[in-house]
Amino acid sequence: MVLNAVPKGGYAGNILDVDLTARTITTRPTLPYVADYLGGRALAARIAWEEMPAGVDAFDPAALVIIATGPLTGTLAPTTGRTVMASLSPRIYPKAWYTHSTIGGWFGPELKYAGFDAIVIRGAASSPARLEVADDKVQLVDAADLWGADARQTQLELKRRLGSETQVLAIGPAGERRVRFATVQHSEENAAGHSGFGAVWGSKNLKAITARGTGGIRVADPAALLDEVLRFGKFRPTPSYMATLPPGVAQKRKPICSQACTFNCGVSNYGFLEDGRAVPGQCVGGLAWVTEDVMGYTRYSGGGMEVPAAPNFGLKKEAWLLELCNSLGLDVWFRLVMIPWLIRCRELGIDAIRGYPIRPDEREWFEQFMHDLAQRRGLGDLFAEDLLRAMDALEGELPAELIALGRELEFGFGYPAHREGRFWDEEPLPFWVFSAMMYASESRDPTIGTHQSGLMLADWVLFDSGEARPKLRRVAEQAWGIPDAFEPSFEGKAPVAVWIQNQHMLIDSLPLCDFAFPLLTRPIEDHVQWRALTDVIGDLDFDRRILAAVTGMNIDREGLTRISARAFALERALLARAGRSRPMEEGLAPHFRLPCRADGTSIDAAGFSRLLDEYFAERGFDLKLGWPQPEGLERLGLAEVAEEIAALRRQREAMEPKCP
Amino acid sequence: MVAKLTLVTHPELCRDCQACTLACSLYHEGECNLSLARLRVLKDMESYRFEIVVCRQCDEPDCMAACPNEALRLNDWGVPVIFQDECLLCGACDTACPYTALFYDHRTGRYLKCDMCAGRDEGPVCAQVCPVAAITVEPAEVP
Numbered sequence: 001m002v003l004n005a006v007p008k009g010g011y012a013g014n015i016l017d018v019d020l021t022a023r024t025i026t027t028r029p030t031l032p033y034v035a036d037y038l039g040g041r042a043l044a045a046r047i048a049w050e051e052m053p054a055g056v057d058a059f060d061p062a063a064l065v066i067i068a069t070g071p072l073t074g075t076l077a078p079t080t081g082r083t084v085m086a087s088l089s090p091r092i093y094p095k096a097w098y099t100h101s102t103i104g105g106w107f108g109p110e111l112k113y114a115g116f117d118a119i120v121i122r123g124a125a126s127s128p129a130r131l132e133v134a135d136d137k138v139q140l141v142d143a144a145d146l147w148g149a150d151a152r153q154t155q156l157e158l159k160r161r162l163g164s165e166t167q168v169l170a171i172g173p174a175g176e177r178r179v180r181f182a183t184v185q186h187s188e189e190n191a192a193g194h195s196g197f198g199a200v201w202g203s204k205n206l207k208a209i210t211a212r213g214t215g216g217i218r219v220a221d222p223a224a225l226l227d228e229v230l231r232f233g234k235f236r237p238t239p240s241y242m243a244t245l246p247p248g249v250a251q252k253r254k255p256i257c258s259q260a261c262t263f264n265c266g267v268s269n270y271g272f273l274e275d276g277r278a279v280p281g282q283c284v285g286g287l288a289w290v291t292e293d294v295m296g297y298t299r300y301s302g303g304g305m306e307v308p309a310a311p312n313f314g315l316k317k318e319a320w321l322l323e324l325c326n327s328l329g330l331d332v333w334f335r336l337v338m339i340p341w342l343i344r345c346r347e348l349g350i351d352a353i354r355g356y357p358i359r360p361d362e363r364e365w366f367e368q369f370m371h372d373l374a375q376r377r378g379l380g381d382l383f384a385e386d387l388l389r390a391m392d393a394l395e396g397e398l399p400a401e402l403i404a405l406g407r408e409l410e411f412g413f414g415y416p417a418h419r420e421g422r423f424w425d426e427e428p429l430p431f432w433v434f435s436a437m438m439y440a441s442e443s444r445d446p447t448i449g450t451h452q453s454g455l456m457l458a459d460w461v462l463f464d465s466g467e468a469r470p471k472l473r474r475v476a477e478q479a480w481g482i483p484d485a486f487e488p489s490f491e492g493k494a495p496v497a498v499w500i501q502n503q504h505m506l507i508d509s510l511p512l513c514d515f516a517f518p519l520l521t522r523p524i525e526d527h528v529q530w531r532a533l534t535d536v537i538g539d540l541d542f543d544r545r546i547l548a549a550v551t552g553m554n555i556d557r558e559g560l561t562r563i564s565a566r567a568f569a570l571e572r573a574l575l576a577r578a579g580r581s582r583p584m585e586e587g588l589a590p591h592f593r594l595p596c597r598a599d600g601t602s603i604d605a606a607g608f609s610r611l612l613d614e615y616f617a618e619r620g621f622d623l624k625l626g627w628p629q630p631e632g633l634e635r636l637g638l639a640e641v642a643e644e645i646a647a648l649r650r651q652r653e654a655m656e657p658k659c660p
Numbered sequence: 661m662v663a664k665l666t667l668v669t670h671p672e673l674c675r676d677c678q679a680c681t682l683a684c685s686l687y688h689e690g691e692c693n694l695s696l697a698r699l700r701v702l703k704d705m706e707s708y709r710f711e712i713v714v715c716r717q718c719d720e721p722d723c724m725a726a727c728p729n730e731a732l733r734l735n736d737w738g739v740p741v742i743f744q745d746e747c748l749l750c751g752a753c754d755t756a757c758p759y760t761a762l763f764y765d766h767r768t769g770r771y772l773k774c775d776m777c778a779g780r781d782e783g784p785v786c787a788q789v790c791p792v793a794a795i796t797v798e799p800a801e802v803p
Contacts, residue, residue: 009691075692076682076789106676113694156705164702188708214767216693222686229683229789278708280675 007034008220008552010071012112016138018131020204021061021123025138030117034553036637039070039117041100041508042567044086047120048098049570049641054577058090058196059178059203061124067111067169067209068118070510074109074217076229077546079513083108089444090180091196093388093414097578098571099443101197102508103169105190110167113213125205132162133211143207147176150327151185158210170208171198172329174374178202179384181331182374188323189280193331194415195444196386220552228546274316279323313363321366328374335366336424337387337409337416344405350398353379388414411591415445422591426598429488431458436592436608437497437615440585441626443571456521457486460530462598471536475521478537488599490607494618502564509567510547517543566636569628572621573641576648582612582626625649664738664800665776667699667784669712673794676703676710680786680795687777687785695765698774699786714786715740715761715774717800723773726756732773738800741775 011034014027030039037043044066056062065087072080081104088096111119114133121131130143146154151172158168167186174182175198182198183191192198201207219225272278312318325332342360345351351358356379359365372380383390391406409417417423420439421432438446457475460468469486476485476496485496503518519538524530541557548554555563575581589608596602603611616623620632627649633642681697689696699714721740724732731746732753742753747770754762754771763772777784787795 076679076686081677106678109678159705164704187705214695216685216689216691216696218691219686222690226683226686226785280708 006553007031007071009218010075010220010547010551011039012069012115012117012215012217014116016116016119016133018119018121018138018140019123020121020125020129020140020206023125023140025140027116034071036563037567038506038509038547038563039073040068040082040084040511041086041102041505042563042570043070043118043509044068044084044100045098045567045570045574047118048086049574051120051122052088052098052574056088058088058096058200061204062122063088063200063203065121065197065200065204065206066118067108067121069108069112071547071551072510072512074112075219075550076225077510077512077550078229078232079516080511081105081109082508082511082513083111084508084511085184085192085197087195087197087200089195089197089414090178090199091194091386091414092444093386093410095578097443097580098574099195100508100571101192101195101444102511102514103184103186103190103192104513105167105187107167107169107186107190107209107211110165110211110213112217113215114211115213115215119209121204121206124203128205128207130158130206130208130210133209133213134162134166135213135215146207148173151175151183151329152188152323152327154208155185155187158208162210162212166210166212168208168210171201171206172327172374174329174384175199175202176207177374177376177384179330179373179376180386180389181334183326183329183331185326185329188326191326191331194333196331198329217550219550221549224549225546228542228549232542272316273320273323279319317363321363321370324367324370328370330370330374333416333418334373338383340423341387341402341406341409344402345398348399348402350402353394353398354382386410386414408591408594411588412439412445417591418445420591421596421598422594423597425458426462426596427458428461428596428598429601430486430490430493431461432592432596432601433490433493433603433611434497434500436588436603437494437611438501440582440588440612441572441615441619442501443575458598460521461486464527464531467531471533474535475537478535479520479540488601490603490611491614493611494614497615498618501568502561505564505567506543506560509563510543512543562636566638569633569636569638570641572626572628573633573638573645576625576627576645581652582616582624585612585626625652664717665783665797666717666800667714667774667776667787668796668798669714670794670796671710671712673792674701674710674712675792676701677791679789679791680712683785683789687780695763695767696772698763698772699761700763712795713759713761714795715757716759717774717776719801722756722758723753723762726752728752735775735778737776737778739776739778740773741778742771742773744770747771 011030013030015030017026017028033043033046037046047066048064052064053062068084073083083103084100085103086100089099090096111133114135128143128147129140132139132141146157151170154170155168159166169184169186171182171184178199180196180199182196182202183193184198184201185191322332339360342358345358369380372378373384376384382393387406387410391403395403411417419425419427419435421427427435435446457472472486473483477483480495480499482495484492504514507514507517518540519542521536522538544557544560586609589605592603592608594602613623616626621628627645630642630646678701681694681699681701682692684697684699685691685693699712702711702713717739724740728750729746729748731743732740733743735741754764765772782788783797787797
C-alpha cells in the first residue's frame with residue numbers, strides 16, 4: 001500500500017525525450033510514473049510497453065534506448081551509482097526482444113544532478129552524433145570526429161573538451177560495427193555489457209552521451225538517511241560467500257560506497273597494466289576473478305564434456321586484455337564462453353577455421369582476435385554475430401560436438417551460461433532450480449537476479465553444508481514461512497524464485513547493487529562468527545526504509561511487491577509481444593539434463609516441465625503460454641495490457657492446427 | 661581548550677565513490693549535491709589517480725589573512741569558518757588558499773569551506789562514512 005505517493009525527494013523531476021531522426025529534444029515530468037513504477041527497470045518497462053512499436057528489430061530506428069535512474073541514484077544511499085539501460089537486444093537468439101541491463105558508476109548520478117531522471121532515445125541520426133547534457137542545456141552534436149575512436153579515448157577526449165567532471169557513456173568500434181555483444185562503456189570498469197546495447201547505439205549513429213550537472217538531489221529526511229547509512233556501515237560489508245575467500249583481497253571496511261564499488265570483495269582490487277598504469281579491478285572476468293588461483297580452479301564442464309581450465313596469461317596481461325575489451329566495447333563475457341570452445345577446437349586438432357588460425361593459448365592471438373571481432377574482419381566477422389549464430393553458420397563444417405558445445409555455452413537464448421550450475425558456477429540443488437525457473441521466465445540470463453539471493457547462499461552450502469543447511473532452513477522459515485525452501489529437492493521452489501525476481505525488480509528500480517541486496521543474510525565477519533550464529537537472517541526491510549528516507553514515500557512491503565509484480569508482468573507482456581512463450585522456454589530443458597557440477601543432480605524434460613507448471617501457477621500466469629492472465633493484469637492496474645495479451649492469444653489460437 | 665583536529669587524506673586508497681561529498685552536503689545542506697560539499701574528490705581518468713581536496717586547517721590560515729572584511733574567523737575548535745552575512749564574495753580567500761579548498765557555489769552564490777562538522781559529536785561526517793579510510797581525523801600540528 002502506498003501511504004504517501006508524492007515524493008519529497010529522490011527525483012530530478014524530468015525525463016528527456018530525444019528523437020535522433022527528427023533531431024528534436026523535449027521533456028516530460030517523471031511524477032506520473034513514480035507511484036506505480038518508482039524508476040529504473042520498472043520505469044523503463046512502462047515506457048517500452050507504451051512507446052516501443054511491436055515487431056521491430058533491434059537495429060530498426062523505431063527501437064527505443066531507455067536510460068533510467070531511480071530515486072536512490074546519486075544519493076548517499078549505499079551502492080546507488082547504478083543506472084538501468086533497456087532496449088531490444090541484438091544478441092538474443094533467434095530474434096531480438098526487449099531486455100535490460102544495469103550500469104554502475106557516475107553517469108546516472110550526474111544526469112540527475114543535471115535535472116533528468118531518464119533519457120528516452122528513438123530514431124537514428126543520419127550521421128555520427130552525440131548527446132550533450134549540461135544542466136538544462138541539452139543538444140545533439142556532430143560526432144564524426146569521434147567515430148572510430150575506442151570507448152576509452154572517446155571518454156578522455158570528451159572530458160578534455162567538456163571538463164573532467166563530465167561523465168560519459170560511449171561505444172567503441174564494436175558498437176559502431178554492430179557486433180551483437182557490443183557494450184556501452186562508462187569510466188574504466190562499468191558497462192552495459194551482456195545485451196549488446198552498444199550495437200543498438202551504433203545502429204542509431206549514437207557515439208556518446210555526456211552529462212554534467214551542478215544541481216543536487218533533495219532528500220525528504222536527511223537525518224534518517226544519514227542514520228540508516230551509518231547504522232548500515234557499522235557492519236563489515238562481507239557478502240556471505242566472500243568470507244570464503246582467502247584473506248588479503250581488498251579488505252575494505254564499510255558498504256557505504258555510493259558511486260564506486262568499494263565492497264569487501266575480490267572485485268574491487270586495483271590492478272596494474274604492463275606499462276604501470278593503474279586500473280580498477282573489475283566485476284565479471286575482472287582481475288580479482290582471473291587470478292591464477294581462480295583460473296586454475298575453474299574447469300569448464302557441461303555439453304557432455306569437460307574442458308580444461310583456460311590459459312592464464314598472468315595478472316598484468318589479463319588486465320590488459322580486459323582493458324582492451326572495454327576499449328573496443330566488447331562484453332568481457334565473450335572470453336569466458338569462447339575460451340573453452342576454442343580450447344576444445346585445439347583438443348580436437350582444429351588449428352584453423354576458414355583459414356583463420358586458432359591459437360587461444362597465445363596472448364597475442366587473442367588480442368588480434370578481439371580487434372578482428374570489433375572490426376568484423378575475417379573470422380571475427382562471423383563470431384561478431386555471437387556464438388549461437390556462428391554455430392548455425394559452422395554447422396556441418398566443424399565436428400558436431402563443437403557445435404553442441406557452443407550451443408550449450410550460450411543455451412539461454414544467446415546469453416552466456418551462468419548461475420545454472422553447469423558451466424561457470426557450482427550451484428547445488430536447489431539453487432540451480434531457482435535459476436532454471438528464472439532462465440525460463442525472464443528476458444535475459446538471471447545472473448543479476450541471483451548474486452545475493454543464490455550465489456552467496458550456495459557458496460555457504462558448498463563451503464560447509466553441515467553448518468549451512470540448518471542456518472538456511474531458519475532463514476527460509478523467517479523470510480517466507482517455508483522452511484523447506486533451501487532443501488535439496490525440486491518441489492515447492494517457485495515461491496522463492498518469484499520472491500527473488502520481485503526483489504530484484506525492486507533493486508533494479510531503486511536501484512541498488514545486486515551483489516549487496518537484498519540482505520537475505522546478515523553480514524558475516526568470518527567463519528568463526530558464521531559457525532557461532534544460529535540466526536543469520538539479514539535486514540530485509542532496509543530497502544524500504546532507505547526509500548522512505550530519501551523520497552518520503554512510505555510504501556509498505558506489500559506495496560513494493562505490487563510495484564515489482566506489475567513491472568514483471570509488463571516485461572513478460574513485452575516478451576509475449578515479441579512472440580516468446582512457454583513452448584520456446586521448454587527448449588531450455590536439455591541443458592538441465594546435464595549434471596550439476598556441484599552435486600551431479602539433473603532433471604529430465606518432464607521434470608523441467610513440472611518446474612514451469614509450478615512457476616507459472618505461482619505467478620498466476622497461464623500454463624500453456626506462460627503469459628499473464630487478464631484478471632491478474634487488471635488487479636495490477638494493467639487493463640490495457642490485458643486487452644493486447646488477449647488479442648495475441650486469439651492470434652495464436654487462430655494459427656494452431658484444428659482437429660477435423 | 662579542545663585539541664585542534666584536522667582531516668588527513670590518503671588519496672591512494674580512494675576509489676571516487678563520493679560517499680564523503682554526498683554525506684557532507686547531506687549533513688550541511690540537507691541534500692545530496694556535490695557542488696554544495698565542503699570538499700571535492702577529483703579523478704584523473706588518464707592516470708586513474710584521485711585527489712581529495714579539503715581544508716587542512718592551517719596554523720596560520722592564509723584565507724583568514726586575505727579576507728578584507730574579516731568574514732573568516734576561528735570557531736571554538738580553532739577552525740576558520742565563513743560568516744556568510746559578512747562575506748563580500750570577493751574571492752580573496754579562494755585565491756589565497758594554497759590547497760584550493762574553498763569552493764564557490766554558483767547556484768547559491770556562496771563560498772563554502774570545511775568546518776570539521778563543528779559541534780557534531782561523532783566528528784566530521786566525511787571521515788565517518790568513508791568506506792576505505794581515505795579520510796581520517798588527526799590532531800592538527802599545533803602545540
